[in-house]
Amino acid sequence: MPVAIVLGGQWGDEGKGKITDALAASADVVIRPNGSTNAGHTVVTDDGVFKLHVIPSGVLYPHCTCVIGAGVAVSPPDLLREIATLRERHSRLGQLYLSDRAHVIMPYHPLLDAYEEQRRGAAGIGTTLRGNGPAFTDKVARRGIRVADLLPGAEAFLRQKLEILLPEKNTLFVHLYGREPIDLEELLREARYWGEQLAPYVIAAEVFVQDAIAAGKRVIVEAAQGTMLDLDYGTYPYVTSSPPTAAGACQGAGIAPTQVDRVVGVFKAYTTRVGAGPFPTELHDDIGQLLRERGREYGTTTGRPRRVGWFDAVAARYTARLNGMTEAALTKLDMLDPLPEIRICTGYRLGNQLLSAPPARIDLYETIEPVYETLPGWRSDTSHAASFSELPLEARRYVERIEELIGVPITMIGIGPARRQIVWRHAEALA
Structure with missing residues (x-):
């Protein structure tokens, strides 16, 4: 059963778009299973740089x-803009479908997101303010609006739902946040337009996907964000609102775990994080700034500068085991080229304890001391290597040490943004 999951092994922004794009060259179907417009994947091709938000990275291949x-969770105006932008820039796009069961980010969700972050003040979570959290809150509370509810013929049903939902939202806007209420009729007009525009793309996606698997098609599931942002296993409450794990990817894609034969974890050669929350290996010095600028570490969706730190092998091994990773991709190795020495966090010291996995209690991170192992840098250009043997010896040893620490073979190494800048290893694992 040729199904592969590509997911983030850190706090997101690991370069999953590049890896998915590389694998999609030989795939038939690419599925986005989780997240919303709060996530973004960047793909660099001969036609330029493409910043994708909800649409899977495989769309740049006409056969996909x-x-x-x-x-x-889909924001209809954002999705429609993304489709239009892609069509303007790229004439040969793959077919695109949208699940009729996907939830909709309604106009009140980004407002609730922004107003609540403002109300929290210094205790804010650092969300992208795209309405992701409030939309998934409504989904779990069984009061969400789904894509099927927007389609022509569902107008009366949608009105009925919004007549119940909107008074609650407007009560919060007026009495808690001191803002203007949302007009029901205007909202219905917007929703009707979205439904008409999206209707050609809408299908029973889980049926389509299962039919593709049954027909022997090669399927990739491109998860958004990273495992350390998972609601259950991440640095709660500084997490996202949908599951970015392999289990969550199966659920969101409509695929059974027994149908998956590859789980590819993507790790950056160092670590980054956007927004608030614990970050044991964070760098606040010139090295951190150097990596931020060399790696262009600014959010694809928000443009916010990312926090930067050394590779955290404690978190990486934890996520590798949690997701049952069969292999890993290590991206942006070339960003480390100028450094004379490089550090890897191999443990967390908490008082007299040495932790081998992240703690559940968020307050314990305040007293955690990362335990580092220092390796020599290579101080030479890796961006033109055509094989693993062409990398400097110190770079190979760095990759091999990370491989040992996380317990997963590293089969792909990113050494630049272009499609060709991937070093492939362990070819037998890629068959």
């Missing part, structure tokens, strides 16, 4: 069918 799965 791309599916936005039921586990995604």
Whole structure:
């Protein structure tokens, strides 16, 4: 059963778009299973740089069918803009489908997101303010609006739902946040337009995906964000609102775990994080700033500068085991080229204890001391290497040490943004 999951092994922004794009060259179907417009993947081709938000990275291949799965929260105006932008820039796109069961980010969700972050003040979570959290809150509370509710013929049903929902939202806007209420009729007009525009893309995605698997098609599930942002296993409450794990990817894509034969974890050669929350290996010095600028570490969706730190092998091994990773991709190795020495966090010291996995209690991170191992740098250009043996010896040893620490073979190494700048290893694992 040729199904592969590509997911983030850190706090997101690991370069999953590049890895998915590379694998999609030989795939038939690419599915986005989770997240919303709060996430973004960047793909560099001969036609330029493409910043994708909800649409799977495989869309840049005309032979690929791309599916936005039921586990995604979709902002209709953002999705329609993304489709239009892609069509303007790229004439040969793959087929795109949208699950009728995907939840909708309604106009009140980004407002609730922004107003609540403002109300929290210094205790804010650092969300992207795109309405992701409030949309998934409504989904779990069984009061969400789904894509099927927007389609022509569902107008009366949608009105009925919004007549119940909107008074609650407007009560919060007026009495808690001191803002203007949302008009029901205007909202219905917007929703009707979205439904008409999206209707050609909408299908029963889980049925399509299962039919593709049954037909022996090669399927990639491109998860958004990273495992350390998972609601259950991440640095709660500084996490996202949908599951970015392999289990969550199966759920959002409509695929059973027994149908998956590859789980590819993507790690950056160092670590980054956007927004608030614990970050044991964070760098606040010139090295951190150097990596931020060399790596252009600014959010694809928000443009916010990312926090930067050394590779955290404690978190990486934890996520590798949690997701049952069969292999890993290590991106942006070339960003480390100028450094005379490089550090890897191999443990967390908490008082007299040495922790081998992240703690559940968020307050314990305040007293954690990372335990580092220092390796020599290579101080030479790796961006033109055509094989693993062409990398400097110190770079190879760095990759091999990370491989040992996380317990997963590293099969792909990113050494630049272009499609060709991937060093492939362990070819037998890629068959």
